[in-house]
Amino acid sequence: MPGTRAITEGLFVIEGDGPRLLAGRCAACGKLHFPAAPVCPYCGADGALETRVGPAARLCLYTAVLSRPPGYRGEVPYGFGVAELEGGLRVIARLTESRLERLRPGLALSLVVEPLCTDDDGTAVLSYAFRPEEA
Amino acid sequence: MRPVYVAGVGLHPFGRFAEKSLTALGTHAVRAALADAGVERGGFGAAFCGSVYGGVAAGHKVLTALGLSGVPIVNVEAGCASGGAALALGATAVASGRHDVVLAFGLEKMPRGIIRSSFFEPWREEAGLAATPAYFALRAQRLMLESDVRLEDLARVSAKNHLHGVANPYAMYRKALSVEEILASPVVCEPLRLLMLCAPNEGAAAVVLSAGPTPVRVAAAALRSHHAGSVLGEHTPLSGLADDGVPTPTEMAAADAYAEAGLGPGDLHLVELQDTDAAREILSAEELGLCAKRGGGRWVRDGGGEMASRLPVNPSGGLLSKGEPLGASALGQIAELTWQLRGAAGPRQVPGAQVALAHTVGRGANACVVILIADPRPGLGSGRTARVPPGG
Numbered sequence: 001m002p003g004t005r006a007i008t009e010g011l012f013v014i015e016g017d018g019p020r021l022l023a024g025r026c027a028a029c030g031k032l033h034f035p036a037a038p039v040c041p042y043c044g045a046d047g048a049l050e051t052r053v054g055p056a057a058r059l060c061l062y063t064a065v066l067s068r069p070p071g072y073r074g075e076v077p078y079g080f081g082v083a084e085l086e087g088g089l090r091v092i093a094r095l096t097e098s099r100l101e102r103l104r105p106g107l108a109l110s111l112v113v114e115p116l117c118t119d120d121d122g123t124a125v126l127s128y129a130f131r132p133e134e135a
Numbered sequence: 136m137r138p139v140y141v142a143g144v145g146l147h148p149f150g151r152f153a154e155k156s157l158t159a160l161g162t163h164a165v166r167a168a169l170a171d172a173g174v175e176r177g178g179f180g181a182a183f184c185g186s187v188y189g190g191v192a193a194g195h196k197v198l199t200a201l202g203l204s205g206v207p208i209v210n211v212e213a214g215c216a217s218g219g220a221a222l223a224l225g226a227t228a229v230a231s232g233r234h235d236v237v238l239a240f241g242l243e244k245m246p247r248g249i250i251r252s253s254f255f256e257p258w259r260e261e262a263g264l265a266a267t268p269a270y271f272a273l274r275a276q277r278l279m280l281e282s283d284v285r286l287e288d289l290a291r292v293s294a295k296n297h298l299h300g301v302a303n304p305y306a307m308y309r310k311a312l313s314v315e316e317i318l319a320s321p322v323v324c325e326p327l328r329l330l331m332l333c334a335p336n337e338g339a340a341a342v343v344l345s346a347g348p349t350p351v352r353v354a355a356a357a358l359r360s361h362h363a364g365s366v367l368g369e370h371t372p373l374s375g376l377a378d379d380g381v382p383t384p385t386e387m388a389a390a391d392a393y394a395e396a397g398l399g400p401g402d403l404h405l406v407e408l409q410d411t412d413a414a415r416e417i418l419s420a421e422e423l424g425l426c427a428k429r430g431g432g433r434w435v436r437d438g439g440g441e442m443a444s445r446l447p448v449n450p451s452g453g454l455l456s457k458g459e460p461l462g463a464s465a466l467g468q469i470a471e472l473t474w475q476l477r478g479a480a481g482p483r484q485v486p487g488a489q490v491a492l493a494h495t496v497g498r499g500a501n502a503c504v505v506i507l508i509a510d511p512r513p514g515l516g517s518g519r520t521a522r523v524p525p526g527g
Binding site (some may be wrong): 010063078092100 | 248251255256257258261262263264265266267269270272273276277280322323325347363
């Protein structure tokens, strides 16, 4: 029975009430970054702590990708945008909605983890995206 | 530090040349620049070659093919600013007194389609996060949300540059396009239409720099990379999606260049700037101080950058007309501006051009700003501060 795998390790976890992104919080300057890294990319301090953020987010910028970019393994078209999470962390991400008339700046989003594609052996590859909250 | 001059420039046209190797493009531009400078074999002390997709020892292959190797050859990669980085290194080598004459050149044969870039980790590509035009689209949307830039303004920028490009025999596209045609072209990533985006392509450019005076002086060559925080929390460096209040690479390079040259945007007579897409031109104009911050929409609607305006922008047709061979594009700007400052730009000539600025910015994120001045009295004085009458 084929299982599932994350597109790469260390990006997200699934908790009881929804998924979370694995961000880093710098012990020195307090800023959040994603994906979590051992060195703060803002101030260069060592010892950033892993912190879980989401699933609530807000849409900042968005567009739709209509043709397949190099290496992409999912379906087209897809939404593409900048989402802001708690703590002011802004990430570039795929959006589950590519119909632009259904998107607007400031729209409430939820982080989701869902199958993006399937490996040759049938394993579903999970990735993260943001889904608009129902109006 | 001593003054640095442009002794010669050479270009291979930008376009698609399936029958020519990358090295052949480079040798064409290098020979043209050396001939323009009157530099013989053994006449330059070092060479700096910009390329992104050129592979191992791209610059060495060109100079070896011409029997000109033996000098130090440094290959430089800095995304869209690669040629600018090569020029900045060369200018420093001359200014410092290390070499009297150096060669800076750039060459590229870009892959077709949406460009694959090792900048992105494999998982980002698989997840659809390597969609380069989509980043440009987000930047354009941000410009439109935060100021009064409208879709028609983007089309007008593209129409202007395509009109300029008609007169440029080195450009890939030499056809005037109407605002309506541009707006009606296929959507690539909303709001950007196909004819609002430059085409990755092929080409080469070369510049000979010298300590010996010529009519065109390099008044500044500044290179900067992004500050932490100017690239989103995720650290996907892309100029134009900056966190609030963090200066962009272009703003920093422009400040350095204006200070080095001892002048400001009001002193410029013409500008070649990064117009990867039409919104990038507007953002570049704002970041270089050619118009007010968030005033780019008004600037376009008032005819800013047109040949008849006070400050023509991209008289060569810009990347929108020429296409963008990454390693060559910045030095292509230097060739254009040198011809302009010599009064030798033919139908593209900006009358009375004496002070010119070149700007490239790209992935990394990095930016290069070069200021060239027509030196009315070459050979007189050295290291003097530029004294330029305000632009009229």
